[in-house]
Amino acid sequence: MCLRLALLGVPLGTASAAWRGGVRDSAIRVGATLGLSLPAFWQGTVLILLFSIYLGWMPSLQWVPLTRSPGANLAIMSLPALTLGTASAAMITRMARSSMLDVLGREFVRTARGKGVRESRVYFHHALRNALIPVVTVAGVQLGYIVGGIVVVEDVFTLPGVGRLLLDAIFQRDYPVVQGVILLLAAAFMALNLLVDLLYAVLDPRLRIG
Numbered sequence: 001m002c003l004r005l006a007l008l009g010v011p012l013g014t015a016s017a018a019w020r021g022g023v024r025d026s027a028i029r030v031g032a033t034l035g036l037s038l039p040a041f042w043q044g045t046v047l048i049l050l051f052s053i054y055l056g057w058m059p060s061l062q063w064v065p066l067t068r069s070p071g072a073n074l075a076i077m078s079l080p081a082l083t084l085g086t087a088s089a090a091m092i093t094r095m096a097r098s099s100m101l102d103v104l105g106r107e108f109v110r111t112a113r114g115k116g117v118r119e120s121r122v123y124f125h126h127a128l129r130n131a132l133i134p135v136v137t138v139a140g141v142q143l144g145y146i147v148g149g150i151v152v153v154e155d156v157f158t159l160p161g162v163g164r165l166l167l168d169a170i171f172q173r174d175y176p177v178v179q180g181v182i183l184l185l186a187a188a189f190m191a192l193n194l195l196v197d198l199l200y201a202v203l204d205p206r207l208r209i210g
Contacts, residue, residue, distance in 0.1 A: 005085030006092060006142055010135060013096020014128060020101065028093065035090030040149055044083040044156035051079060063160060080157045084149050088142035095138040099131040106130075132203050140196035144189040 009032075016028040051058045058079055064072040103109065104127050112122050151163035158164075162181055169177035 003085070003143065003146070005081060006088035006146065007139065008085075009089040009092025009094075010096050010132075010139075012089070013093040013098075013135070014100055014123065014131075016093065016097040017100035017104065018123060029097075032090040032093045035086045036094075038086065040083055040087065040152050041156050043086060044080070044153060047079045047083060048157070063158070076159075080153045080159060083156070084146055084153045088139075088146055091142050092135060092139050096131065096135045099134045100127060103127045103131040129203060133200060136196055136199050136203065140192055143192045147185055147188050147192070 012028055012032075016025045019025040019028075058075055062076065064076060100123075104123075109122060109127055112126050113119075117126070150161060151166055153159070154161045154163035155167055162184065166178065166181040168174075169181065
């Protein structure tokens with residue numbers, strides 16, 4: 001859920017580039033700026049106060065395993081996912097918009113438009129694929145940020161997980177557990193970087209070996 005929210009920045013950034021200078025473009029840019037400026041611990045606290053305490057729409061500080069009730073587990077995880085994915089989605093949105101605007105100003109895009117190619121095909125077939133390489137780079141970094149951000153989010157929402165385990169191990173000076181959790185997070189970050197490198201070859205055939 002959190003990864004889907006973060007990757008939502010790609011269509012938002014693309015749409016913002018298409019609406020450049022308009023009201024919708026300004027709204028997306030303001031939203032991205034706010035998403036980057038709000039700390040995760042503050043945002044999580046505000047979401048708990050708003051949706052769990054004042055409105056009563058979401059359960060507060062109650063953990064229900066997925067095997068017991070998938071619906072309740074999804075409701076509980078929605079606020080942490082929103083907290084964790086907002087900053088990443090905002091950063092990806094800004095990068096996608098900037099990269100799309102750069103590609104849309106290149107000669108091959110102007111040539112495609114001069115040949116009468118439909119605007120939708122210009123955006124999604126010619127421009128978007130060429131604009132995705134820097135976006136994928138930033139997305140890989142942001143997904144690594146998400147892996148590290150679980151420590152703060154799980155503590156704010158009192159969720160049982162790797163982040164909470166790491167904090168408890170630090171306070172209890174359980175060094176083997178601390179080392180194991182850090183090794184696990186580092187391995188996850190390396191796997192994400194490997195996935196990003198593989199996506200480069202998919203997006204740009206010139207980067208393929210052989």
